[in-house]
Amino acid sequence: MVERKAIWGSTRYFIEIEPNTNLFNTSMSGLVSFYDTRDLINEKDCENLHDLVRTVFDFWSTILPPHETRVARWIEEYLFNMGINSEYSLILRLIRAEEMIEQQLEDIIIESVKISTIHLEDLFEIEKEVGIIGKLIKLKHIPDDDYVMNELVQTLIDQNQIDVPNEIQSVHQYVLQNGEKQNVEMSKDISIGDSIGNYCISFALVNRHDNPITNIEIFDQIPYSFNIIMTETNIDNIEKEQIKGEGALHLRWKVPDLAPKDRVEIKYFLKRRISRIILEVDEKEITVLNSFESVNPTDLEYRATTKYVNSRKTPLKAVFIADTIPPEFNILKTTPEAIAPQGIIERAKMKGVTARWSHKNINAEEAIEKSYRLDFFRYLFRGKKLIQDNEGNDIVKCLKIIQPTTREIGYKILYVIKSLSQVDEIISITDKIPASHVIAGQNPSDAQIMEETIGDENKTISWISNPPKRNEEISVLLQVSGDTQPIFELFEVNVGDKKEVEVLKKDINIERELLSYNFDQPFIV
Amino acid sequence: MSSDDAVQIIIKEANEILAKQTLDDFFTYIENKTINLEKEDKMLESAIIWHFFEETVERLGDAEFLAYALSKLISRYILMEELDKAKEIYEKSINENLDSFHLSTVRTIYERRSDTPTKREIVEISKKDVFGDFVPIPGAPNVYFETSAQARNYLLNQLPEGTFLMKVLNHKLNNIEEMDISTETLEEFEVISVQEIVRIE
Numbered sequence: 001m002v003e004r005k006a007i008w009g010s011t012r013y014f015i016e017i018e019p020n021t022n023l024f025n026t027s028m029s030g031l032v033s034f035y036d037t038r039d040l041i042n043e044k045d046c047e048n049l050h051d052l053v054r055t056v057f058d059f060w061s062t063i064l065p066p067h068e069t070r071v072a073r074w075i076e077e078y079l080f081n082m083g084i085n086s087e088y089s090l091i092l093r094l095i096r097a098e099e100m101i102e103q104q105l106e107d108i109i110i111e112s113v114k115i116s117t118i119h120l121e122d123l124f125e126i127e128k129e130v131g132i133i134g135k136l137i138k139l140k141h142i143p144d145d146d147y148v149m150n151e152l153v154q155t156l157i158d159q160n161q162i163d164v165p166n167e168i169q170s171v172h173q174y175v176l177q178n179g180e181k182q183n184v185e186m187s188k189d190i191s192i193g194d195s196i197g198n199y200c201i202s203f204a205l206v207n208r209h210d211n212p213i214t215n216i217e218i219f220d221q222i223p224y225s226f227n228i229i230m231t232e233t234n235i236d237n238i239e240k241e242q243i244k245g246e247g248a249l250h251l252r253w254k255v256p257d258l259a260p261k262d263r264v265e266i267k268y269f270l271k272r273r274i275s276r277i278i279l280e281v282d283e284k285e286i287t288v289l290n291s292f293e294s295v296n297p298t299d300l301e302y303r304a305t306t307k308y309v310n311s312r313k314t315p316l317k318a319v320f321i322a323d324t325i326p327p328e329f330n331i332l333k334t335t336p337e338a339i340a341p342q343g344i345i346e347r348a349k350m351k352g353v354t355a356r357w358s359h360k361n362i363n364a365e366e367a368i369e370k371s372y373r374l375d376f377f378r379y380l381f382r383g384k385k386l387i388q389d390n391e392g393n394d395i396v397k398c399l400k401i402i403q404p405t406t407r408e409i410g411y412k413i414l415y416v417i418k419s420l421s422q423v424d425e426i427i428s429i430t431d432k433i434p435a436s437h438v439i440a441g442q443n444p445s446d447a448q449i450m451e452e453t454i455g456d457e458n459k460t461i462s463w464i465s466n467p468p469k470r471n472e473e474i475s476v477l478l479q480v481s482g483d484t485q486p487i488f489e490l491f492e493v494n495v496g497d498k499k500e501v502e503v504l505k506k507d508i509n510i511e512r513e514l515l516s517y518n519f520d521q522p523f524i525v
Numbered sequence: 526m527s528s529d530d531a532v533q534i535i536i537k538e539a540n541e542i543l544a545k546q547t548l549d550d551f552f553t554y555i556e557n558k559t560i561n562l563e564k565e566d567k568m569l570e571s572a573i574i575w576h577f578f579e580e581t582v583e584r585l586g587d588a589e590f591l592a593y594a595l596s597k598l599i600s601r602y603i604l605m606e607e608l609d610k611a612k613e614i615y616e617k618s619i620n621e622n623l624d625s626f627h628l629s630t631v632r633t634i635y636e637r638r639s640d641t642p643t644k645r646e647i648v649e650i651s652k653k654d655v656f657g658d659f660v661p662i663p664g665a666p667n668v669y670f671e672t673s674a675q676a677r678n679y680l681l682n683q684l685p686e687g688t689f690l691m692k693v694l695n696h697k698l699n700n701i702e703e704m705d706i707s708t709e710t711l712e713e714f715e716v717i718s719v720q721e722i723v724r725i726e
Contacts, residue, residue: 033674034630038637040678042630062600062631065563192717328715350713379715384656386722395725399656416655473655490719498725505722513657514711516686 004035005078008070012037013063015056017078020349023356024079024086026094026154028052034059050094057095068095085340090147104148105155110138117289123309126291130224130273131244133290135160141284142317152286153279157322160288162247162275164225166190168201171219174258177211188220190270192508195485196379196404197295197328199226199270206263216255218266221248224292226270234265247290271295272326274304274372279320282312295329295374302329305371310362319368321357327512331355333373350512352377379404380515383490388504394420396467398429398493402486410437410481415463415491417474423467425496430462432489437482447476458487467495531562532570536577543581552578552590559597572601592618592625599631603638611635633672644696645670650680653688657718669696677706686710 004014019030026048032055033043046052057071072092079086117134126132137156143149167187174182193200201220207213222228224247231240239254255264273292280287295304306323310316325331331345331353338345338355346354359368381402387395399416415429433439435458442449453459461478468474480486492500535558543551555578559571579594595618602611615635618628646669651659670676673693680691689706 036634036637040672040674041633041637042626042672043674043677044626058627059630061560061563062596062627062634063604065566065568065604066560067564192719196715196717377715378712379717381717381719382657383719384721386720388722388724390724390726397656401655414655418656475655488717488719490721493723493725495725500723501726502724503721504724505720507720508718510715510717512713513716514688514707515714515716516708516711 009064021346023346024084026151053091053094108139112137123311125307129249130292135288137286139284153320157277160277169221172205174213174216194487196376201268204263204265207258207260212257212259214257218253220251223248227273227294228268230269232267275324277322280316281318302374308368310366313364316362319359319362323355325353327352329374330377332375335371381488387493400491411486413478415476419468419470422470427467428462428464428494429491431491432458432487435459437480439478440481441479443477532573568605592623592628596628596631599635646694647676648694649692651690659690
């Protein structure tokens, strides 16, 4: 628990530290606040442990003559009282010499070279569509000093994290009737899918020429961070090839020809994979391996199993593993159980979960397996539409929030309409839910909600309401029963007999937010 | 060796470092030497060295290091109970329009010691509404604060649960700073957000 603790030797000044993670290492960030007996003096969001301890030290040195060892002991005791086991010597080092460890690391690392990893794919039992990225870090020597070694491990993990992109690289090629080759490079957005944890990429190649185009090739690179669950196309005479590239699966779609105004539509449905970094520590080198593991649904939960094998004929000094779990998931249980110091589950504020493992003296061909039982992190879907007239005036703003309750009960959908100008016509919101889902309750009970089945898969629900007064809001809360995922799609809005005719702008993002949605009092955010 | 000699040697060596190495190296040297002096309770000597550093970085036009030097000087004079000299440096920092985290901390400490608070006023509070948009709310308090952090703390204690955007006017520096505030009771969500602007006819 965060506490306000007096600076030793002062009864007037206090410091409070709120770390963003429960894991003590040089990446530990957090908020440091200074108080006197009257009130807060200042506070600083510190980027890492060095910034954090120096901020405490600088403030301490403002109040009293500098005293590094006392500050280090004070911080160690402070973190211990929060349940975080820190290291006095590392804190002291960071206070005394900011660039010392960094400098030592620069001196140790000689070079980094790419290596082949094909022989590891069967050993690690990875999926056939995924490759392993390998790099050899040559060192002058393995640091004897534990702190420098820990920092080296942390630095290599940080440097080799795979950033998950929100777009993919793509090339479209085709031949015009006059024989001229066309080559168009582009980025395609990775959009959200129809429910939690699903993503999709959807695009179309349209023949905008007056004559047919031939030898059409669409070349997409899907990063290994994503698992392709399914693809859809609108035409039959399309061929697909795939090869494993560096860091991405390369897909090539071939279509023999396309008549003017015809189009090829391709849609990928994706899920995120666990991103794994493995550090194999040998006598004078460290091998860095990036691999990827899918998360699979089993019964009511999700599971992932990862395997590592020491492929060498000699033992390794140590192996460090960092598994970054996709942000939509939370770890329920690990096998083996993560018990410090060998296994630590790091939960970084507003980021996600990483499982870290360390093993010493790994024999040749020895295997290390980890499995994770996962469930979704607390999530919600927030879709909103700003409705404008032909002159660009804002008329109404409409909102849909989906918040799952428990799996057995289903979920709640909140719809809100806010008038931004004087509106006199009836407003309706039309939305979709799976056909098997049932509206089990609504608040207010007299809100006009209509259901209509539109096929085997989905049914529509419509909320029809008189408009709220200007700058006022009205809302309806639906309790929906269903044992499958809700649909993450935006609704349609009609104002009187006016219908939506054009999407002027669309933004999609997924990020952590601090919220307090209480659907009994829906306007607390 | 007298304290005076020690100071002169430090200044001489610091000048040599400045001539041959970077400004960062010069700063590191000064900081290490003053920490050692202060460990021996030689606050006055430390202040002399920081004055030397202040004059040097002022001549070189480095505002960041100048702000740090002035914050060091204000805090050293407060430690020595030399409030007149602390005031002189404090006013210089205001007149030079300097700002940094450390300077802001030290200024506040000085202001509370000397009872000359800077007026900071909350001029607008916006609350994140159910749509996820910030909407100005009535009720910005007619209260002055010494520090922005204090204004933030005040609001954390006064505001209902939620996320807010606050604009604070610093009367002395005549500028407005914006800050995000989330009350502690909020929970972390993975939010999938889709926004569209659509035209109807």
